[in-house]
Amino acid sequence: MAAAAATLARRITRSGVLPLCRRLPVWGRAARRPPGLPLAPCRAFSNKKIQVDMNESSGVATMKFKSPPVNSLNLDFLTEFCISLEKLENDRACRGIIITSAIPKIFSSGLDITEMCGKSTEHYTEFWRAVQEMWLRLYSSNMVTLAVVNGSSPAGGCLIALSCDYRIMADNPKYTIGLNEAQLGIVAPFWFKDTFVNVVGQRVAERSLQLGSLYPAPEALKFGIVDELVPEEKLQEKATAVMAQWLALPDHARQITKSMMRKAVLDLLVAHREEDIKNFTSFVSKESIQKSLRMYMEMLKKKKS
Numbered sequence: 001m002a003a004a005a006a007t008l009a010r011r012i013t014r015s016g017v018l019p020l021c022r023r024l025p026v027w028g029r030a031a032r033r034p035p036g037l038p039l040a041p042c043r044a045f046s047n048k049k050i051q052v053d054m055n056e057s058s059g060v061a062t063m064k065f066k067s068p069p070v071n072s073l074n075l076d077f078l079t080e081f082c083i084s085l086e087k088l089e090n091d092r093a094c095r096g097i098i099i100t101s102a103i104p105k106i107f108s109s110g111l112d113i114t115e116m117c118g119k120s121t122e123h124y125t126e127f128w129r130a131v132q133e134m135w136l137r138l139y140s141s142n143m144v145t146l147a148v149v150n151g152s153s154p155a156g157g158c159l160i161a162l163s164c165d166y167r168i169m170a171d172n173p174k175y176t177i178g179l180n181e182a183q184l185g186i187v188a189p190f191w192f193k194d195t196f197v198n199v200v201g202q203r204v205a206e207r208s209l210q211l212g213s214l215y216p217a218p219e220a221l222k223f224g225i226v227d228e229l230v231p232e233e234k235l236q237e238k239a240t241a242v243m244a245q246w247l248a249l250p251d252h253a254r255q256i257t258k259s260m261m262r263k264a265v266l267d268l269l270v271a272h273r274e275e276d277i278k279n280f281t282s283f284v285s286k287e288s289i290q291k292s293l294r295m296y297m298e299m300l301k302k303k304k305s
């Protein structure tokens with residue numbers, strides 16, 4: 001596992017573009033399972049920050065974020081996330097993934113702000129490439145991707161949910177979700193924006209992005225950021241039912257349709273990846289941006305006392 005992580009990290013950071021394997025539609029992966037063979041009911045693999053349980057009889061993997069205190073997306077987390085996605089993508093038995101959190105009340109707090117503060121240009125480059133890689137893999141996945149948002153999910157956490165095919169959120173107004181970058185004095189990059197527009201439409205996205213709005217769950221439902229609200233104790237049951245509904249269709253038709261809907265947005269980042277990294281590094285390296293991020297971190301810490 002450590003060797004695989006190191007290899008992937010090297011590939012992400014050195015070669016520039018990690019080959020996005022199996023991006024094109026896979027024809028009926030479930031149909032290739034040898035008929036009549038007994039299936040092991042469940043397999044699991046776990047890294048430091050993400051637990052994956054694979055149910056082979058349903059072909060559904062559950063990926064649980066378990067990086068306390070708040071599942072922030074640092075370089076190690078992103079690398080593990082990419083490795084887990086790659087493993088599942090290449091596993092013919094896996095047709096769907098449920099992405100959720102093992103940390104109570106938090107889905108993910110978004111990008112780890114400390115990765116964007118006081119670091120070198122090389123570090124910002126490596127970090128941003130990993131963020132891009134995570135999104136490219138998730139948004140282009142052939143599997144059915146279902147976000148079970150069982151806690152707050154600002155910024156990068158919201159991006160993960162938006163990149164899935166369907167979003168179920170716990171029906172709790174204390175949990176918020178949204179792309180709140182503007183509140184930190186930073187700007188959601190074009191592919192965050194495009195992903196958001198593809199889910200909620202231009203008007204809601206423009207207003208929400210300019211205001212950096214974080215929506216309590218009921219409002220998130222109203223604006224289409226999530227598809228359903230479910231009492232927290234019913235999330236698992238609902239996720240299983242929704243997944244079964246999506247998996248009832250032939251894989252190839254769903255996959256080609258998904259690829260058709262998302263291709264333009266994916267292609268844009270692939271074509272402008274290096275430029276996007278340069279924009280990010282020069283943006284976060286500005287003293288004014290560093291100051292905003294430091295103040296935001298201080299505000300988070302003060303809020304406690």
Ligand SMILES: CCCCCCCCCCC/C=C/C(=O)SCCNC(=O)CCNC(=O)[C@H](O)C(C)(C)COP(=O)(O)OP(=O)(O)OC[C@H]1O[C@@H](n2cnc3c(N)ncnc32)[C@H](O)[C@@H]1OP(=O)(O)O
Pocket residue numbers: 069070072106108109110111112113114152154155156157180181184186187188189279280283284297300301304
């Ligand atoms: C020209 C255009 C060019 C564009 C170029 C690109 C520009 C840059 C784009 C960058 C995009 C950024 C995306 C992001 O995701 S930024 C991150 C945004 N996240 C947030 O705003 C969430 C902040 N956190 C919270 O609101 C709360 O912590 C939360 C609701 C998640 C949980 O609250 P709770 O009360 O349960 O926990 P605490 O607040 O006490 O937090 C516990 C500790 O965790 C630390 N923490 C929280 N969030 C983060 C984070 N995102 N990164 C790092 N650390 C985080 C918090 O400080 C506490 O730490 P301590 O225990 O040490 O005090």
